[in-house]
Amino acid sequence: xxxxxxxxxxSFEILAKDPHSRARLGRLTTPHGxxxxxxxxxxxxxxAVKGISPDELLQAGAEIILSxxxxxEFRPGSEIVSALGGLHRLMGWDKPILTxxxxxxxxSLAKLxxxxxxxxxxxxxxxxxxxxxxxxxxxxxxxxxxTDFMMPLDVxxxxxxxxxxxxxxxxxxxxxxxxxxxxxxxxxxxxxKPQALFGIVQGGIYGDLRQQAVxxxxxxxxxxxxxxxxAVGEPIDATWETVEFCTGLLPEDKPRYMMGTGTPEDLRxxxxxxxxxxxxxxxTRNGRKGSLFLHDGKINLRNAAFRHDINPxxxxxxxxxCRQDENGRPKFSKGAIRHLLVSGDPLxxxxxxxxxxxxxxxxxxxxxxxxxxxxxxx
Amino acid sequence: xxxxxxxxxxSFEILAKDPHSRARLGRLTTPHGxxxxxxxxxxxxxxAVKGISPDELLQAGAEIILSxxxxxEFRPGSEIVSALGGLHRLMGWDKPILTxxxxxxxxSLAKLxxxxxxxxxxxxxxxxxxxxxxxxxxxxxxxxxxTDFMMPLDVxxxxxxxxxxxxxxxxxxxxxxxxxxxxxxxxxxxxxKPQALFGIVQGGIYGDLRQQAVxxxxxxxxxxxxxxxxAVGEPIDATWETVEFCTGLLPEDKPRYMMGTGTPEDLRxxxxxxxxxxxxxxxTRNGRKGSLFLHDGKINLRNAAFRHDINPxxxxxxxxxCRQDENGRPKFSKGAIRHLLVSGDPLxxxxxxxxxxxxxxxxxxxxxxxxxxxxxxx
Numbered sequence: 001x002x003x004x005x006x007x008x009x010x011s012f013e014i015l016a017k018d019p020h021s022r023a024r025l026g027r028l029t030t031p032h033g034x035x036x037x038x039x040x041x042x043x044x045x046x047x048a049v050k051g052i053s054p055d056e057l058l059q060a061g062a063e064i065i066l067s068x069x070x071x072x073e074f075r076p077g078s079e080i081v082s083a084l085g086g087l088h089r090l091m092g093w094d095k096p097i098l099t100x101x102x103x104x105x106x107x108s109l110a111k112l113x114x115x116x117x118x119x120x121x122x123x124x125x126x127x128x129x130x131x132x133x134x135x136x137x138x139x140x141x142x143x144x145x146x147t148d149f150m151m152p153l154d155v156x157x158x159x160x161x162x163x164x165x166x167x168x169x170x171x172x173x174x175x176x177x178x179x180x181x182x183x184x185x186x187x188x189x190x191x192x193k194p195q196a197l198f199g200i201v202q203g204g205i206y207g208d209l210r211q212q213a214v215x216x217x218x219x220x221x222x223x224x225x226x227x228x229x230x231a232v233g234e235p236i237d238a239t240w241e242t243v244e245f246c247t248g249l250l251p252e253d254k255p256r257y258m259m260g261t262g263t264p265e266d267l268r269x270x271x272x273x274x275x276x277x278x279x280x281x282x283x284t285r286n287g288r289k290g291s292l293f294l295h296d297g298k299i300n301l302r303n304a305a306f307r308h309d310i311n312p313x314x315x316x317x318x319x320x321x322c323r324q325d326e327n328g329r330p331k332f333s334k335g336a337i338r339h340l341l342v343s344g345d346p347l348x349x350x351x352x353x354x355x356x357x358x359x360x361x362x363x364x365x366x367x368x369x370x371x372x373x374x375x376x377x378x
Numbered sequence: 379x380x381x382x383x384x385x386x387x388x389s390f391e392i393l394a395k396d397p398h399s400r401a402r403l404g405r406l407t408t409p410h411g412x413x414x415x416x417x418x419x420x421x422x423x424x425x426a427v428k429g430i431s432p433d434e435l436l437q438a439g440a441e442i443i444l445s446x447x448x449x450x451e452f453r454p455g456s457e458i459v460s461a462l463g464g465l466h467r468l469m470g471w472d473k474p475i476l477t478x479x480x481x482x483x484x485x486s487l488a489k490l491x492x493x494x495x496x497x498x499x500x501x502x503x504x505x506x507x508x509x510x511x512x513x514x515x516x517x518x519x520x521x522x523x524x525t526d527f528m529m530p531l532d533v534x535x536x537x538x539x540x541x542x543x544x545x546x547x548x549x550x551x552x553x554x555x556x557x558x559x560x561x562x563x564x565x566x567x568x569x570x571k572p573q574a575l576f577g578i579v580q581g582g583i584y585g586d587l588r589q590q591a592v593x594x595x596x597x598x599x600x601x602x603x604x605x606x607x608x609a610v611g612e613p614i615d616a617t618w619e620t621v622e623f624c625t626g627l628l629p630e631d632k633p634r635y636m637m638g639t640g641t642p643e644d645l646r647x648x649x650x651x652x653x654x655x656x657x658x659x660x661x662t663r664n665g666r667k668g669s670l671f672l673h674d675g676k677i678n679l680r681n682a683a684f685r686h687d688i689n690p691x692x693x694x695x696x697x698x699x700c701r702q703d704e705n706g707r708p709k710f711s712k713g714a715i716r717h718l719l720v721s722g723d724p725l726x727x728x729x730x731x732x733x734x735x736x737x738x739x740x741x742x743x744x745x746x747x748x749x750x751x752x753x754x755x756x
Binding site: 046047048050051052053054075076080083084089090091092094270307308310320325326327329331332333335336338339340342343345346347348350359 | 424430431432453462467472703704705707710711713716717723725737
């Protein structure tokens with residue numbers, strides 16, 4: 001293995017461990033700043049977390065955000081992002097960014113894709129034009145973007161796929177993982193700061209395949225390891241068994257990222273199984289529609305029951321939507337935000353998303369604080 | 379004339395006058411704070427300035443905003459706004475609010491309306507249900523809203539209407555103005571703070587009718603006077619002649635509001651003709667689409683020419699979209715905002731609206747500063 005680019009500017013330290021679970025408190029250092037882990041990444045697929053400003057993301061407590069290499073290649077094109085100074089500049093966000101490769105997107109856009117030996121042919125959902133993506137091109141795109149964490153192109157099999165298909169998907173994923181690492185090693189940052197590469201563990205719900213995946217990825221060598229192909233239709237028990245199996249195999253000293261998960265409860269479960277990083281569209285997508293997370297469950301603020309409600313979404317929440325005004329009264333009542341949501345004002349969607357994003361950041365912050373209190377310092 | 383409710387809590391002082399025009403620098407005091415005039419009111423028809431937060435309005439320099447009594451009666455209903463503590467609470471905006479009556483909206487929703495002796499029957503554009511609105515009901519609605527400045531129900535004739543129709547519309551407007559004042563005098567604030575009532579001058583482009591309107595409204599007595607029925611299709615020269623004619627008739631010591639106007643150049647023209655207050659959807663509606671005001675003209679940021687543009691919208695602008703980051707680089711480049719606009723991200727619409735709102739506030743602030751420098755203090 002050649003000397004990895006991520007050896008400069010990146011590090012991952014475990015600061016404390018939970019004596020009763022696999023949970024760990026970590027510090028992930030990047031050229032764009034430090035992330036306390038466990039961490040949740042808001043999703044800004046197209047280079048923005050729909051309608052939310054970078055300052056609002058900071059205020060919600062986010063230290064890293066997620067975007068998508070393939071979608072940015074569709075629009076505006078990674079060459080244009082590069083000409084504009086890279087994705088950090090495009091987004092007005094100077095803190096760390098992780099980009100997914102688009103492997104999962106070719107799975108969710110299955111009707112628009114055709115896979116062959118060297119890559120995937122995909123039609124842009126924007127204008128139908130053809131893109132031939134390969135492991136090498138996905139690395140090149142992420143060089144154009146200049147993101148802190150790059151993901152290799154992978155193949156995700158559906159949760160109900162036959163073992164045969166999962167084997168085939170895994171073989172391709174592992175072959176492409178090696179090609180991605182080679183393309184990474186052969187290329188250099190365009191936007192000056194070094195970038196780090198993750199590996200993606202596939203293998204469905206089959207322990208032996210997951211084990212094969214982990215072993216091969218460790219041979220190739222990556223800065224961190226992502227768990228892919230989970231919550232794609234398999235039974236929920238199998239999801240957690242697979243997570244537990246994989247975190248048991250992965251090296252302690254590398255960051256672990258469970259892709260595309262999940263509810264607040266899912267985050268807590270996965271943290272206890274030793275996962276460090278999360279992303280999910282749930283808080284923003286639900287929040288924009290008025291489906292809001294609370295400590296005692298969820299509410300749908302569009303419900304007529306909230307029409308006259310003068311209380312804030314959550315009295316103990318510090319988000320912009322729940323804040324008090326100078327006179328100690330709620331800045332926005334549930335009735336007011338309901339009116340904005342029902343009348344389709346984008347401010348309603350924004351307040352809902354801000355509340356949920358803050359809630360998610362509070363989930364991981366609380367997990368970190370609990371770890372700090374209860375853990376063995378390492 | 380009975381002792382007017384606005385005599386407590388409201389005042390209008392002229393601080394300086396331009397020796398070369400009718401422009402004046404004023405201070406408009408309300409129970410929710412002071413407004414420096416000439417002033418521009420961002421438009422929040424349904425109780426929000428689409429997608430923009432109250433803090434962003436403050437940051438743009440707004441000291442008063444406009445909303446619409448009739449639209450709020452359609453949705454969520456003024457009784458509900460009242461139950462939520464009034465419109466200031468609904469909007470999270472503790473500074474002054476002016477509500478238009480909906481007279482102009484029954485004009486722009488003409489197909490949904492039918493006028494009779496006592497009022498206007500209008501179908502809700504939200505769900506088609508019938509509303510019978512009268513001068514008295516519009517006052518009642520604005521009592522429910524608790525807005526600082528209330529407008530009476532009026533009738534606006536199109537710019538190409540016959541003199542006969544304009545006479546008829548004016549007669550109804552003046553009859554309703556008297557009924558509005560009576561309803562105002564007979565009622566009390568629901569939300570504790572006093573409210574003030576404006577009169578609306580109609581009469582099309584006919585000097586004698588405008589004169590009749592001003593004289594009758596002055597007999598009835600209002601806190602301030604609005605110029606209605608302008609920029610509704612009449613020749614532009616006639617617009618300005620009418621404004622000049624009316625401000626020549628109106629008392630010096632009362633605030634004057636030109637409804638629904640206009641471009642930055644229109645504002646400057648009207649200020650020189652002695653107008654104090656403005657509202658217009660132009661900055662927000664255009665801004666959301668990427669049509670942006672600059673000191674040297676307008677640009678459409680969706681234009682492909684801006685695809686690679688690394689510069690901010692305007693280097694000399696202090697709005698959120700044009701601000702620099704910690705490193706003195708533009709927070710958002712034109713290329714970045716173009717990408718947000720083209721990909722339909724609500725953040726693009728928001729940044730465009732914020733830029734234009736700030737531009738409009740700068741237009742009136744510059745006018746005030748010029749008046750301060752060049753004027754005779756009174």
